[in-house]
Amino acid sequence: MRAHRTYWGLRSHFYCIVILNGVACMEFFKYQALGNDYLILEPRWFSETIPPAFIRQLCNRRFGVGADGVIIGPWRAPDGAYGLRIFNADGSECEKSGNGLRLFARYLVDVGYATESELRLSLLYTGEIVNVSFLRTEHAIRVDLGSYCFDAIALQASTSQEQLRNYPLEIGGKVFTITGVDVGNPHCVVWVDSLSAELARTWGPRIGTCTLFPQKTNVQFARVLDRRNVQIEIWERGAGYTLASGSSACAVAAVAYDSGLVDAAVTVHMPGGQVQVDLNANHTLALTGPAQRVALGRVSADFGSQMLA
Numbered sequence: 052m053r054a055h056r057t058y059w060g061l062r063s064h065f066y067c068i069v070i071l072n073g074v075a076c077m078e079f080f081k082y083q084a085l086g087n088d089y090l091i092l093e094p095r096w097f098s099e100t101i102p103p104a105f106i107r108q109l110c111n112r113r114f115g116v117g118a119d120g121v122i123i124g125p126w127r128a129p130d131g132a133y134g135l136r137i138f139n140a141d142g143s144e145c146e147k148s149g150n151g152l153r154l155f156a157r158y159l160v161d162v163g164y165a166t167e168s169e170l171r172l173s174l175l176y177t178g179e180i181v182n183v184s185f186l187r188t189e190h191a192i193r194v195d196l197g198s199y200c201f202d203a204i205a206l207q208a209s210t211s212q213e214q215l216r217n218y219p220l221e222i223g224g225k226v227f228t229i230t231g232v233d234v235g236n237p238h239c240v241v242w243v244d245s246l247s248a249e250l251a252r253t254w255g256p257r258i259g260t261c262t263l264f265p266q267k268t269n270v271q272f273a274r275v276l277d278r279r280n281v282q283i284e285i286w287e288r289g290a291g292y293t294l295a296s297g298s299s300a301c302a303v304a305a306v307a308y309d310s311g312l313v314d315a316a317v318t319v320h321m322p323g324g325q326v327q328v329d330l331n332a333n334h335t336l337a338l339t340g341p342a343q344r345v346a347l348g349r350v351s352a353d354f355g356s357q358m359l360a
C-alpha cells in the first residue's frame with residue numbers, strides 16, 4: 052500500500068507509508084565501512100526527485116541522523132542487476148562509492164533481496180555495472196570497480212593538458228604536486244612526506260574546489276610506506292573529511308602503481324582502517340574490504356517539518 056502524505060512539507064517528493072503510534076515515519080538502515088557511514092533508504096519512500104535539502108538534513112550529525120552519505124535502492128535494473136543512487140552528505144549525487152557499493156551489497160543480502168554470493172550492481176547515475184563478490188572466509192566483500200584513467204577530460208578539469216600527472220598546482224602560496232585520476236568518480240592525489248588529518252582538513256577543500264576542477268574533486272594526501280602499502284588522508288567531495296573512502300583508496304593505488312611505486316596488490320591504510328586494492332594490467336582494479344550493519348531506524352515526521360524551518 053502506498054499512501055501519499057503531506058507530513059514532510061516538501062509534499063511532492065515523499066511517500067510516507069509507515070504510521071507508528073500516529074506518527075508518519077520513514078525507515079532507514081545505517082551501515083558503515085571503516086568509519087565511512089551511509090544511510091540506506093528504499094526508493095519507495097520517494098517520488099522521482101530526491102531533494103538535496105532532505106539528504107543534507109538527514110546526514111547532519113547534529114540536526115539529523117548523521118552520515119557521510121545516503122544510498123537509495125534497490126531499483127529494478129536490467130539483467131537482474133540491483134540499481135542504486137548514491138548521494139553525498141551535501142545532497143549532491145555522485146557517480147560511485149567504493150565503500151557504498153560494499154555496504155549496499157551487504158544490505159541486499161541482510162534484508163533478503165539477494166541470496167547470491169556474487170551480485171551485479173547498477174550505478175544509476177552513470178549506468179555503469181559493477182560486480183560484487185562476498186569472500187566468505189575473510190568476511191570481506193570484493194568490488195570489481197572497473198577501469199581507471201588519467202584523462203583530464205574525464206575529470207572535467209579546466210586545462211589544455213591531456214593529463215594532470217605530477218602537475219604543479221599553486222594554491223594559497225603553496226605548490227602541491229598533484230595527479231588527477233578518474234576511477235568512475237574524480238580524484239586528485241597529492242604525494243606528501245608526512246600526513247595528518249589537519250593537512251586534509253585544511254588543504255583538501257581548497258584543492259578540491261579550486262578552479263582547475265570546476266566540478267570539484269575528491270582529494271587524497273598520500274605517502275608510500277613500501278611496495279605493498281600506502282597511507283592516505285582523505286577529503287571527500289560533498290562530504291568533507293572522512294575516515295575512509297574506497298574509491299579514494301583505489302585512486303591512490305592506481306597512481307602509485309602507474310608510477311611504478313608499488314606492486315599490483317596494495318594495502319591502503321586510512322584513519323578508519325585498511326582495504327586491499329588489486330590492479331590489473333588493463334587499467335582495471337578491484338577493492339576488497341569490510342561492510343557492517345549498524346542500525347535500523349525511523350525518521351519521524353517532526354524531522355521532516357524541521358526541514359522547512
Ligand SMILES: N[C@H](CCC[C@H](N)C(=O)O)C(=O)O
Pocket residue numbers: 087139145146147148149150151236237269287288289290295296297298299
Ligand atoms: N566514500 C566514498 C566516496 C564517495 C565519493 C564522493 N565523495 C564523490 O565522488 O563525490 C567511497 O568509499 O568511495
